[in-house]
Amino acid sequence: MKIFVTGGAGFIGSNFVHYWLREHRTDEIVNFDALTYAGNLENLRGAEGGKRYRFIKGDITDAAAIAEAMAGADAVVHFAAESHVDRSILGPAVFVQTNVVGTQVLLDAALAAKVKRFHHVSTDEVFGQLMLGTAEAFREDTPYHPRNPYSASKAAADHLVRAYATTYGLPVTISNTSNNFGPYQFPEKLIPLAVTNLLEGKPVPVYGDGKYVRDWLYVEDHCRAIDLILQKGKAGETYCIGGLTQDISNLEVVKKIIALLGAEGSAMQFVKDRPSHDRRYAIDWSKAKRELGYAPAHSFDEWLAKTVAWYRENTAWWQRVKSGEYQRYYREQYENR
Ligand code: NAD
Ligand code: DAU
Numbered sequence: 001m002k003i004f005v006t007g008g009a010g011f012i013g014s015n016f017v018h019y020w021l022r023e024h025r026t027d028e029i030v031n032f033d034a035l036t037y038a039g040n041l042e043n044l045r046g047a048e049g050g051k052r053y054r055f056i057k058g059d060i061t062d063a064a065a066i067a068e069a070m071a072g073a074d075a076v077v078h079f080a081a082e083s084h085v086d087r088s089i090l091g092p093a094v095f096v097q098t099n100v101v102g103t104q105v106l107l108d109a110a111l112a113a114k115v116k117r118f119h120h121v122s123t124d125e126v127f128g129q130l131m132l133g134t135a136e137a138f139r140e141d142t143p144y145h146p147r148n149p150y151s152a153s154k155a156a157a158d159h160l161v162r163a164y165a166t167t168y169g170l171p172v173t174i175s176n177t178s179n180n181f182g183p184y185q186f187p188e189k190l191i192p193l194a195v196t197n198l199l200e201g202k203p204v205p206v207y208g209d210g211k212y213v214r215d216w217l218y219v220e221d222h223c224r225a226i227d228l229i230l231q232k233g234k235a236g237e238t239y240c241i242g243g244l245t246q247d248i249s250n251l252e253v254v255k256k257i258i259a260l261l262g263a264e265g266s267a268m269q270f271v272k273d274r275p276s277h278d279r280r281y282a283i284d285w286s287k288a289k290r291e292l293g294y295a296p297a298h299s300f301d302e303w304l305a306k307t308v309a310w311y312r313e314n315t316a317w318w319q320r321v322k323s324g325e326y327q328r329y330y331r332e333q334y335e336n337r
Helices: 010-022 061-072 087-091 093-113 149-168 190-199 219-232 251-259 286-292 298-315 315-321 326-335
Strands: 001-006 028-031 054-058 077-078 117-123 172-177 180-181 204-207 215-216 238-241 267-269
Touching: 001 010, 001 149, 001 251, 010 077, 010 149, 010 215, 010 219, 077 204, 077 219, 077 315, 087 149, 087 326, 093 149, 093 219, 093 298, 117 219, 149 172, 172 219, 172 267, 180 219, 180 298, 190 204, 190 315, 204 251, 204 298, 215 219, 219 238, 219 298, 219 326, 238 286, 298 315
Parallel strands: 001 028, 001 077, 028 054, 077 117, 117 172, 172 238, 180 215, 204 267
Antiparallel strands: none
């Protein structure tokens, strides 16, 4: 099988490329990525040079480049996106361009290339927020209620993907997935930001009261879920994919990281809240379990410790990432907060 991956130089995409080349020894991957601030070819060391892997630098909004690069693909796995909520609040335009327009360009190309499957990687944020202290969880039939520019752009993309299935018969699948963690995650997201700040002797900024809840999914479980969807998922279907945490707050996550690194309790700094901050996410992944045999296998505590160790051992990776553009972003996002 030949898979056309978009955004394979980012966090989840690069983990997926490594996973797929390891688990599917005769398959080929074309990785199409614009190498924005979040794309990093260093994430793909080990894959590069092999005969089954090819990288193409390009923008998913460029229809001609996409048509040429996608030719001959059996399946598309679409990760490319602007992915950070805080950046979407600072500047929403590029989120609409990449996440909505880019997805539509890919859908057109996939129709023309007659791919057998178009898998769209989406987020649980499209469903909005749940309240603390409830047992509610997002399911495939939860109504959409996005509350920030990032999640609104992902929701629009999801609607387009479904519209191409019903209108033109494109064989699509969608996964709505919770917060991933693991190696190669850009240090703008909570876990790598906390780990690398602490390693630099800087405090971890905690938004608002810190009593916000996310469902944490180790990135390899996410890659395996996509594998199962490609093998066993039905065209036209959506699958909610989650991890093994149960209502763990940001405060608890940060405290665990502080303990793992032996840092001081005062290493946490409460800062002004994110506007329209979603209070709680939780995922009911029973449909994926029932129909695909999916279950997350990586416990949060064990794999958080391994993730922290990865950042400790790969200081050159994140120090390079945290230089340059990152400094400008960090000042804009956190100064005077
Ligand atoms: P990321 O920001 O780490 O990587 C995004 C990648 O897309 C980068 O390599 C970047 O260069 C590339 N890209 C951005 N704009 C592009 C464009 N116009 N053309 C081509 N490539 C472009 O993102 P991630 O965290 O790996 O997320 C991947 C996907 O998974 C996204 O669609 C995101 O919405 C979704 N998702 C992420 C999470 C999470 O916790 N990180 C959870 C659920 C869903
Ligand atoms: O739920 C899936 C989504 O998870 C993905 O679709 C997004 O691409 C991904 O970025 C992530 O979104 P979040 O906004 O949940 O992730 P983030 O790491 O930015 O924040 C996690 C929680 O931590 C959230 O409640 C905000 C809080 N936070 C975040 C940062 C960066 C802080 O308290 N301080 C911070 O400095």
